[in-house]
């Protein structure tokens with residue numbers, strides 16, 4: 599049994615008030631931080647200095663999702679800074695194992711992310727080097743897009759390997775997660791749900807987090823809320 603983890607994405611928050619926006623989602627399991635470089639994805643967000651400041655402003659573990667080229671160069675400093683998770687894209691490097699090992703050696707959990715069109719089969723063998731698999735359910739780059747249900751087969755395939763004891767990692771999903779989609783993701787075997795607009799667009803973001811967690815727990819036999 600796993601606790602359904604909710605990770606609000608600050609991409610949908612007010613960047614001028616990040617400390618307050620982190621406080622607004624108290625009770626979240628992780629705070630998802632989208633780092634975009636305008637090369638790997640067609641958008642530019644924030645980098646290491648903002649993450650260093652956020653680390654001082656919140657106790658919520660930071661789940662840094664690097665949508666950047668050359669993660670081998672840029673990922674370890676996020677781990678050294680104190681990020682809980684540092685996730686990079688399979689499509690951005692020829693040597694994901696080396697990047698994962700560097701992240702872990704620097705003290706963080708290592709995550710591998712795949713775009714919607716990237717198959718998971720070529721990466722199954724190396725997932726033992728990772729603590730999380732982040733399945734993108736929208737094209738990375740922007741919040742507020744529609745959920746792509748066709749990616750759920752990837753989450754389900756990895757869930758099977760976790761349940762059979764062949765792998766130990768968390769299955770995370772990112773993009774278009776809201777009250778209409780969270781249950782399908784939970785049924786597919788997701789452990790951790792990133793939600794941007796569904797949380798920060800809500801009148802009460804902390805209540806939205808609790809609501810998504812309760813929906814996920816109710817939808818899947820592998821999830822139960824740990825208080």
Ligand SMILES: O=C(CO)[C@@H](O)[C@H](O)COP(=O)(O)O
Pocket residue numbers: 607609610630632663736737738739740741742743772773774775792793794795796
């Ligand atoms: O990584 C990304 C987008 O590239 C996500 O983290 C989005 O920020 C999720 O936003 P919503 O789809 O939940 O609005």
